Amino acid sequence: MAAAMAYVGHAGSLASPEAKAAVKQIEIDEWNHRANVLALMQKYEVPVSRYLEVRCWCIGKIIAFSCYVIGRFMPYFFAGKLESGNVCEYFVMIRCFRELGIREHDEMLYEMGLKEKEHEVYFLKQIKDDRALPLFESLFSWGRQKAVNDVDLDHPVAVPESHHYCKGYKEENASSPK
Numbered sequence: 147m148a149a150a151m152a153y154v155g156h157a158g159s160l161a162s163p164e165a166k167a168a169v170k171q172i173e174i175d176e177w178n179h180r181a182n183v184l185a186l187m188q189k190y191e192v193p194v195s196r197y198l199e200v201r202c203w204c205i206g207k208i209i210a211f212s213c214y215v216i217g218r219f220m221p222y223f224f225a226g227k228l229e230s231g232n233v234c235e236y237f238v239m240i241r242c243f244r245e246l247g248i249r250e251h252d253e254m255l256y257e258m259g260l261k262e263k264e265h266e267v268y269f270l271k272q273i274k275d276d277r278a279l280p281l282f283e284s285l286f287s288w289g290r291q292k293a294v295n296d297v298d299l300d301h302p303v304a305v306p307e308s309h310h311y312c313k314g315y316k317e318e319n320a321s322s323p324k
Contacts, residue, residue: 147199148206149228150176155210156221165272172225172265179258186251219276226269227286230294232262234312237297241309256305263297 153173157166187194213221236259240252273279274290283289295312303310 147180148202148209149225149232150180151203151206152209152213152221152225154206155213156225158210159213159221160218168268172268175261175265179261182254182258219273219278219282222269222272223279223282223286223289226266226273227288227294229262229266229269230288231315233259233266233295233297234315235259236262237295237308237311238315244309252305252308256308259297259308259311260299260302263295263299266293266295267299 150173153169153176157169157173160166160169184194186192209221209224236255240255240259243249243251243255270290279289283292288294295315297311302308
């Protein structure tokens, strides 16, 4: 929810109709992903956290507003970094479901993971030549040389092998200082 809401502000802050349309499409993709994940949660009777809903709503609104005041680079940079991590969330879900013997969601989760990678690539492309990128990449471990995931859109693996993506993602994040 936070990402989708943030993209409302991001798109609104852009001057180019083409850029607005691209970010608006990413927002739509995020709402679709949310609907798919909520359907899975309902199917497996996983409750929705009211606290997280309110928190994500607030974060999304704050980021949406900030897009109008922080310039062009940072919304693209942080959206790309966010999407880079979101890629792994779907491949980790594939692994978790497979550990339970459930494979019926593999295709949907795979497609959502690849879509997140497309978002990441789009955002990076918008800032790849910005002079601030090397500094931000060194500070936030994402950019031209660094990614949170190991998905290669030019050479994606097939759905049955996709559980190999993002190995260690949760472990790396869990051991990182908060």
